[in-house]
Each structure stands twice: as C-alpha cells, then as structure tokens.
Amino acid sequence: xxxxxxxxxxxxxxxxxxxxxxxxxxxxxxxxxxxxxxxxxxxxxxxxxxxxxxxxxxxxxxxxxxxxxxxxxxxxxxxxxxxxxxxxxxxxxxxxxxxxxxxxxxxxxxxxxxxxxxxxxxxxxxxxxxxxxxxxxxxxxxxxxxxxxxxxxxxxxxxxxxxxxxxxxxxxxxxxxxxxxxxxxxxxxxxxxxxxxxxxxxxxxxxxxxxxxxxxxxxxxxxxxxxxxxxxxxxxxxxxxxxxxxxxxxxxxxxxxxxxxxxxxxxxxxxxxxxxxxxxxxxxxxxxxxxxxxxxxxxxxxxxxxxxxxxxxxxxxxxxxxxxxxxxxxxxxxxxxxxxxxxxxxxxxxxxxxxxxxxxxxxxxxxxxxxxxxxxxxxxxxxxxxxxxxxxxxxxxxxxxxxxxxxxxxxxxxxxxxxxxxxxxxxxxxxxxxxxxxxxxxxxxxxxxxxxxxxxxxxxxxxxxxxxxxxxxxxxxxxxxxxxxxxxxxxxxxxxxxxxxxxxxxxxxxxxxxxxxxxxxxxxxxxxxxxxxxxxxxxxxxxxxxxxxxxxxxxxxxxxxxxxxxxxxxxxxxxxxxxxxxxxxxxxxxxxxxxxxxxxxxxxxxxxxxxxxxxxxxxxxxxxxxxxxxxxxxxxxxxxxxxxxxxxxxxxxxxxxxxxxxxxxxxxxxxxxxxxxxxxxxxxxxxxxxxxxxxxxxxxxxxxxxxxxxxxxxxxxxxxxxxxxxxxxxxxxxxxxxxxxxxxxxxxxxxxxxxxxxxxxxxxxxxxxxxxxxxxxxxxxxxxxxxxxxxxxxxxxxxxxxxx
RNA sequence: GCAGGAGUGGCGGAAUGGCAGACGCAUCAGACUCAAAAUCUGACGUAGGUGACUAUGUGUGGGUUCAAGUCCCAUCUCCUGCACCA
Numbered sequence: 001x002x003x004x005x006x007x008x009x010x011x012x013x014x015x016x017x018x019x020x021x022x023x024x025x026x027x028x029x030x031x032x033x034x035x036x037x038x039x040x041x042x043x044x045x046x047x048x049x050x051x052x053x054x055x056x057x058x059x060x061x062x063x064x065x066x067x068x069x070x071x072x073x074x075x076x077x078x079x080x081x082x083x084x085x086x087x088x089x090x091x092x093x094x095x096x097x098x099x100x101x102x103x104x105x106x107x108x109x110x111x112x113x114x115x116x117x118x119x120x121x122x123x124x125x126x127x128x129x130x131x132x133x134x135x136x137x138x139x140x141x142x143x144x145x146x147x148x149x150x151x152x153x154x155x156x157x158x159x160x161x162x163x164x165x166x167x168x169x170x171x172x173x174x175x176x177x178x179x180x181x182x183x184x185x186x187x188x189x190x191x192x193x194x195x196x197x198x199x200x201x202x203x204x205x206x207x208x209x210x211x212x213x214x215x216x217x218x219x220x221x222x223x224x225x226x227x228x229x230x231x232x233x234x235x236x237x238x239x240x241x242x243x244x245x246x247x248x249x250x251x252x253x254x255x256x257x258x259x260x261x262x263x264x265x266x267x268x269x270x271x272x273x274x275x276x277x278x279x280x281x282x283x284x285x286x287x288x289x290x291x292x293x294x295x296x297x298x299x300x301x302x303x304x305x306x307x308x309x310x311x312x313x314x315x316x317x318x319x320x321x322x323x324x325x326x327x328x329x330x331x332x333x334x335x336x337x338x339x340x341x342x343x344x345x346x347x348x349x350x351x352x353x354x355x356x357x358x359x360x361x362x363x364x365x366x367x368x369x370x371x372x373x374x375x376x377x378x379x380x381x382x383x384x385x386x387x388x389x390x391x392x393x394x395x396x397x398x399x400x401x402x403x404x405x406x407x408x409x410x411x412x413x414x415x416x417x418x419x420x421x422x423x424x425x426x427x428x429x430x431x432x433x434x435x436x437x438x439x440x441x442x443x444x445x446x447x448x449x450x451x452x453x454x455x456x457x458x459x460x461x462x463x464x465x466x467x468x469x470x471x472x473x474x475x476x477x478x479x480x481x482x483x484x485x486x487x488x489x490x491x492x493x494x495x496x497x498x499x500x501x502x503x504x505x506x507x508x509x510x511x512x513x514x515x516x517x518x519x520x521x522x523x524x525x526x527x528x529x530x531x532x533x534x535x536x537x538x539x540x541x542x543x544x545x546x547x548x549x550x551x552x553x554x555x556x557x558x559x560x561x562x563x564x565x566x567x568x569x570x571x572x573x574x575x576x577x578x579x580x581x582x583x584x585x586x587x588x589x590x591x592x593x594x595x596x597x598x599x600x601x602x603x604x605x606x607x608x609x610x611x612x613x614x615x616x617x618x619x620x621x622x623x624x625x626x627x628x629x630x631x632x633x634x635x636x637x638x639x640x641x642x643x644x645x646x647x648x649x650x651x652x653x654x655x656x657x658x659x660x661x662x663x664x665x666x667x668x669x670x671x672x673x674x675x676x677x678x679x680x681x682x683x684x685x686x687x688x689x690x691x692x693x694x695x696x697x698x699x700x701x702x703x704x705x706x707x708x709x710x711x712x713x714x715x716x717x718x719x720x721x722x723x724x725x726x727x728x729x730x731x732x733x734x735x736x737x738x739x740x741x742x743x744x745x746x747x748x749x750x751x752x753x754x755x756x757x758x759x760x761x762x763x764x765x766x767x768x769x770x771x772x773x774x775x776x777x778x779x780x781x782x783x784x785x786x787x788x789x790x791x792x793x794x795x796x797x798x799x800x801x802x803x804x
Numbered sequence: 805g806c807a808g809g810a811g812u813g814g815c816g817g818a819a820u821g822g823c824a825g826a827c828g829c830a831u832c833a834g835a836c837u838c839a840a841a842a843u844c845u846g847a848c849g850u851a852g853g854u855g856a857c858u859a860u861g862u863g864u865g866g867g868u869u870c871a872a873g874u875c876c877c878a879u880c881u882c883c884u885g886c887a888c889c890a
Contacts, residue, residue: 213885223889225889258890329890342805414889610816616883618815622829630828677817677818677828678826681826681827684827749823752871796822798823800870
C-alpha cells in the first residue's frame with residue numbers, strides 16, 4: 001500500500017520546485033498564447049472563493065495550452081485607483097498609496113495560493129507613475145487628435161455634499177453618502193469622443209469570439225438606428241427646427257412637435273401669453289433628477305404658443321415642450337405621430353391633440369383608436385402622394401425622397417454618448433492639461449509625463465465641486481508650455497476606467513520607459529487570445545478597451561484593432577440562497593481554511609465542479625469532500641498499481657482513449673464541471689478494472705496523470721515523478737485519443753416496442769440491420785403482439801419495433 | 805414594456821432527437837471496529853408489488869416524430885440586461 005496522500009507536503013514540495021524551475025518558459029520558438037484575467041481592485045477585504053473561480057478557470061486553460069505547446073502569457077496586476085482607498089483616506093488620513101500597497105501585498109499572497117502560472121515579472125499597477133505616465137500619454141494623444149474635449153455639461157449634483165457625483169454614485173435618485181436628493185448642475189467636464197468610433201465598435205463585434213449576450217449588450221448600447229432628419233419651418237420666424245425620426249413614412253400623421261426643455265430654442269418659442277408657463281416648465285425640468293424624469297408615470301408638457309409647418313403638406317403643427325424628449329439624442333426635437341407611437345399617443349390623448357392615422361391596420365382605418373398602431377406594416381392612407389404605398393417599403397425609401405426634395409436628409413443615429421471622463425476626485429490620474437489665458441487648453445509636453453499626483457493635506461472635496469487638487473496653489477499655478485505665461489493646471493482626475501482600458505498592452509513590456517509598448521513586443525505577444533472575467537463589465541470596461549485599442553491602432557502604436565479575441569464570462573459564486581458574498585452579510589467563504597484542510601488541488605477542482613462555469617453557483621463547503629475523496633483514490637490507484645507489471649489490455653486501452661477523448665472534448669467546449677465528473681467516472685472505472693485485472697498498465701496511469709495536470713498540478717507532478725519521470729509533467733504533450741482504440745466490438749442496445757424499452761441486447765457493431773432486428777425480436781418475442789408495421793434500427797443507438 | 809437566459813430527484817447538476825437522472829453532496833443499510841472517524845460495498849424520482857417487474861415522470865397545455873428534457877406553437881414562473889433613444 002502506498003503512503004496516504006498528504007496534500008500539504010506534496011503542495012509545499014512542488015511550489016518550491018516550480019519556483020526553482022518554472023514550467024512555462026519562453027524559448028523564442030513556441031507560439032504564444034495570451035490568457036488574461038480581468039485584473040482586480042486591491043480591496044482591503046481580500047479574496048474569497050468567488051474570486052478564485054475566474055483565476056482557476058484561466059489557469060486551467062493556460063496550463064492546457066501550455067501542454068499543447070504554447071508559451072503562455074499569463075500576467076496579473078492591479079487596478080488600484082478608486083474610491084474605497086480615497087474614502088479610507090478621508091476617514092483615517094492614510095494616504096491611498098499606502099493603504100493600496102498594503103492591500104496589494106496581501107492579495108498577492110492570497111493569489112499565490114492558487115498556484116497559477118502568473119508571471120510576476122510582468123506585473124503592472126495603474127497607480128504607479130511609470131504606468132500612468134502612459135495613461136496620460138494616451139489622453140494627450142487623444143487631445144491632439146481632437147478626441148478629448150471640454151464641455152459644459154449638466155451632471156449629477158449633491159446640494160448637501162456640494163459635489164458632483166458619477167452615475168454610479170446616485171442610488172435611487174439620492175446621494176449614496178448623505179441621502180440627499182441629487183439634482184443637476186452644469187459643470188465643465190472633459191469628454192472623450194467615443195462616438196467617433198461608434199460605427200467601428202458596432203461593426204467589429206462581428207469578428208469577435210465573444211458570448212452572444214455580451215455582443216448584444218454592446219450593440220444595444222451603441223444603439224444604431226436608421227432614419228431621417230426633417231426640417232420644419234417655424235411660423236413667423238427665420239429659423240427651422242430639425243427633428244430626427246426613424247419613421248419618416250408617418251410624416252403626414254405628424255400633428256404636433258415636442259422639444260426637450262433643454263433645447264436651445266425652447267425658451268424663445270414662447271409667446272407673451274405662454275412665457276410664464278414655459279419658463280417655469282424649463283426651470284422645473286432643469287432641477288428634476290434623471291430618476292424622477294424616468295419614473296414620472298404621466299407625461300407632462302407645455303404648449304409654447306408657436307407653430308411649425310409640416311414641410312410635406314404645409315400643415316400647422318403646434319410646438320410643445322416636454323421632458324419625455326431627450327435633449328442629447330438625435331436633435332432634441334421630435335415630430336409626433338400619435339396614431340403610430342405609444343408615447344405620442346399618450347401625450348396627444350392627455351392634451352387633446354388630433355390623431356391622424358396614416359397606416360391602415362388590417363386594410364382599414366381604426367375607429368375610436370385606444371392605442372397607437374406601431375407596426376410598420378400596412379398601406380399608407382391620409383398621406384397625399386404616398387397613399388397606397390406599403391409602409392415598410394416607404395419607411396426605407398422616405399429618407400432619400402425627403403432629401404431629394406430638400407426637406408431634410410437621410411441619417412443614422414447612435415444611442416452611444418461621449419464619455420464623461422473627468423472626476424472631481426483625488427485618487428486618480430491627473431488630467432495632463434494646462435489652461436492658458438492666451439493659448440487655451442495646452443497639453444503637458446509628452447517629455448514631462450508623468451504628471452505626478454501631488455500630496456494633499458485633505459482628501460476631502462473642496463466644497464465647490466472641484467477636485468481636492470484645486471486647493472494646492474503651488475501645484476495648480478504653473479506656466480504655459482507654449483507661451484510661458486502664468487497658467488493653471490487642470491484639477492480634475494481621470495475615472496477608474498482609464499488605466500483598465502489599456503493595461504493588457506503594458507504587461508508584455510512593462511519596464512519600457514520610451515514607449516507604451518514596443519512595436520516588436522506588441523506584434524509578437526499581442527493581442528489577448530483569451531480574456532476571462534465577470535459579465536459586469538460587458539459594456540463599460542470592454543467597450544472602453546475596444547475604443548482605446550482602436551485609437552492606438554489608428555495612431556500606429558499597435559497593428560491590431562481589437563484587444564480581446566476570445567472572451568469568457570464566468571458566473572458569480574454566491575452564498576446560500578444566491579445571496580452575494582459580502583462582509584456585511586457575513587456569508588463570505590475564505591479559501592484559507594479549505595486549502596489547509598483539503599489542499600489547493602482539491603479547491604481548484606471543486607471551484608470547477610460546483611457548476612457550469614458560465615452560470616452563478618451557490619457555494620456549499622460540503623461538496624469539496626467529493627473531490628478530496630477523488631484525489632485520494634486517484635493517488636492510491638496510481639501508486640498501488642504503478643509497479644503491478646500488468647500489461648496493456650484491450651479494455652484498458654479502450655478506457656484510456658475514451659478518457660482522453662471525453663476530457664479533451666469537454667475541455668474544448670469549456671464544460672469544466674463535466675470535465676471533473678469525467679475524471680471521477682474514469683477513476684471509478686479504472687479502479688474497478690485494476691481490481692479485476694490485478695493491476696493496471698503504466699501507460700494508462702501516466703495518461704490519466706497527464707490529463708489531470710492542468711486541474712490538480714501538485715498531485716499530478718508528484719505522481720508523475722513517482723512514475724519515474726524527471727522532467728515536469730507540463731513538458732509532456734497533451735494526449736491524443738485514437739478513435740480505433742475506443743471502438744467497441746459489441747454494444748448494448750435498447751429494444752423498444754412503440755418507443756418503450758422492453759429489453760436490452762448486446763449487438764456487434766458490425767451487425768447488419770437484419771441481424772440487429774432479428775436479435776431484437778428474439779429478445780422481446782413474448783411481448784410482440786399484433787402487426788409489425790415498422791422496424792427501426794439506428795446502429796449503436798436503438799431498435800424500435802412499431803406494432804399495431 | 806423590450807431583449808436575452810433558465811425551469812430535470814432532498815440538493816448541485818448530466819444527457820450529438822435514441823434506455824432521463826451520469827458525476828457528486830446529503831440520507832439509509834451492510835462490512836471493518838470494543839466504539840467512533842476514515843475507508844469499502846450496496847440502496848436511493850414517485851406510486852403499486854415479497855419479487856423479477858408494472859405504471860408514471862424533465863414548470864403547464866397542445867403539436868411534429870417510430871422515438872421529445874431536447875424540435876415547433878401557446879402559456880406560467882424566475883433571473884439578467886436595457887428602459888420615454890422618437
């Protein structure tokens with residue numbers, strides 16, 4: 001009998017061995033495979049079993065690729081700018097850099113417990129000036145290309161804290177910190193013109209091997225629509241109002257027009273009689289929060305007293321203001337066709353505005369319309385020269401027809417907005433811009449980067465909605481790099497997304513002081529082949545990264561324009577009843593005790609066994625017993641039989657190839673939970689067979705150890721060594737299944753009568769249909785009554801006898 | 805409201821249209837033990853039968869098929885995302 005499996009001794013031994021002699025080495029000849037984890041925020045709470053899951057998945061995949069002959073790029077780093085460190089600083093007075101460094105050290109230690117292939121020589125940290133130098137450099141490049149610009153913009157404003165808030169910091173319309181109702185305030189903001197890339201960001205989704213769900217979320221977020229802009233003259237005025245519509249086919253049915261209260265003409269359209277009401281409406285809308293605006297069940301609005309002219313038929317169209325029209329989509333003004341739009345219908349009904357149906361439903365006009373008919377299908381009516389046309393056809397053709405007649409133009413629109421890029425916070429990258437009274441906005445010269453974040457005395461917001469940086473006069477006051485005149489620095493910082501939008505490029509050349517990444521290394525090691533992380537970044541981080549990569553491609557920094565070829569989103573590990581693990585809920589499971597009691601290998605395997613990797617899973621400690629038992633049995637199987645001297649048999653050969661085939665196909669399909677059950681099942685079969693044969697041939701044992709290596713690397717290395725190998729198991733190629741060896745001579749086939757199984761027979765795989773049917777009939781002879789009308793034999797699957 | 809995903813034993817979950825419930829957890833019984841733990845063997849959807857077995861069973865109702873958890877139609881529930889984008 002072999003000595004029992006002692007996971008602690010085995011794991012300790014191999015950690016040391018791997019440190020002395022790494023298994024993943026770049027010999028310059030092997031092809032690269034870049035397998036990346038979404039890098040973590042170094043929180044003070046440390047890792048729980050949920051964090052482990054993604055890291056285990058990526059490591060298993062990396063080790064599998066390693067055994068397939070690749071050099072693996074598998075780096076790790078820290079997304080370390082962000083609010084928790086800043087809030088901790090406000091509370092405790094500890095500099096964020098200090099608390100961050102402590103957290104990094106702690107989490108790094110915990111991550112090392114996973115025994116992943118991480119190459120710490122590649123480590124990056126977004127708060128390291130040598131890193132954010134390049135974050136700032138990209139911003140300067142964007143500024144020079146006109147993609148970073150300043151804009152006065154109504155942002156969320158907390159009147160109690162006297163500070164601007166990000167959307168994420170507004171919870172149910174209230175300030176996350178103090179609970180006050182959030183209003184709006186115009187603040188000068190830095191914006192990135194991501195909309196300039198909308199079309200490419202949409203189109204290039206096609207070439208990505210990403211979950212359809214994520215692609216769809218991005219494409220919805222970008223929100224492309226086709227339509228027309230139509231210019232409506234305003235009665236008694238020079239200016240025209242342009243509206244955007246995706247339904248130009250319904251133009252004849254436009255009975256009113258609505259402008260967003262923020263529309264630049266809104267106030268000026270009021271007449272003497274309506275002025276008071278209009279001004280009040282505009283003011284009320286300006287202080288109303290987004291949330292209130294969305295949650296208002298009933299539509300509100302005010303008539304300006306002014307009319308527009310429908311350019312197609314000359315009809316007078318009253319102009320209203322209403323906050324259901326968004327100021328920053330399309331033109332901020334819409335034509336309203338109550339007969340064919342739900343919102344317009346609701347508004348028209350409330351304010352007694354006429355409703356004109358222009359598309360026949362089921363071939364006729366609807367009497368007493370109770371809801372809008374929104375389908376673009378049916379024949380046009382009440383539409384002048386368009387009468388009789390098919391609405392769906394007209395919808396497509398109308399934009400060009402309108403354009404040809406000079407009434408407007410064919411247009412596409414996107415929901416995607418430019419990216420609000422500035423934060424009034426301390427703990428972020430300073431925006432490297434200098435405001436000069438003579439030269440305007442001037443970027444900090446590239447050779448002066450990084451622009452370091454200065455020390456401050458108070459991390460508290462200043463009270464004016466400016467970053468704490470604004471209070472440091474000696475930092476703010478500088479000279480203009482162009483004309484030398486006294487000038488002031490920008491005091492806003494970048495959002496946390498800035499560093500994470502490009503960090504994956506830096507890993508492969510993280511010490512380069514001359515370039516963000518050298519072209520040579522970029523060409524050799526990038527882009528990322530496999531990206532693994534949670535689905536919560538589906539639009540934000542993943543969209544921003546694609547935008548940054550496309551920009552860097554356009555300025556020649558890299559030669560690819562998509563950062564992540566393949567993406568996998570792992571599900572979340574939750575506590576009991578699907579409740580998210582959190583300190584306050586007290587349901588956090590730490591990996592530490594589990595590693596001590598069961599070992600790293602067992603925990604790695606259980607993280608996979610817990611459920612399909614793409615779905616959420618409830619953690620249950622008890623389940624780990626199962627994989628721990630499996631590892632013990634496997635250990636005993638190998639060590640008790642390695643010297644048995646038993647030669648390969650037909651059965652063991654078949655079992656071996658079946659095992660290789662099953663594990664490999666499941667692994668390729670990323671069905672990692674069934675890979676683990678596959679190991680358990682094979683192990684049970686091997687144990688039975690070894691018992692029956694009085695031993696097991698060495699090659700079969702070796703193959704099993706090889707297959708297990710990516711999942712349970714420590715025990716596999718130990719068994720591999722005990723099987724007499726000097727070189728690491730990871731230098732061994734991934735086994736291949738031979739279809740011939742897997743074949744059965746006989747197969748168990750169910751015999752059904754009218755689809756119900758009545759017997760099971762053994763049939764040679766080479767049997768003819770006649771032979772098979774005959775065997776089947778013989779097996780169920782006593783139950784065959786009536787007329788046999790059909791005989792079905794699917795080789796290797798089923799015999800079905802249809803009787804009447 | 806719109807879009808996407810999911811409903812299978814006590815639980816987590818398996819099933820290229822071909823014997824539903826693999827694998828594991830929990831439970832029960834047996835072996836070993838003075839005993840317990842560990843380990844090993846076996847049982848384990850539901851109903852009926854001493855039994856080999858029989859009937860029934862994948863949210864619900866229909867349909868296609870020799871054959872449906874799987875395909876089609878309808879419907880209910882849950883989860884996720886988006887949400888006045890004209």
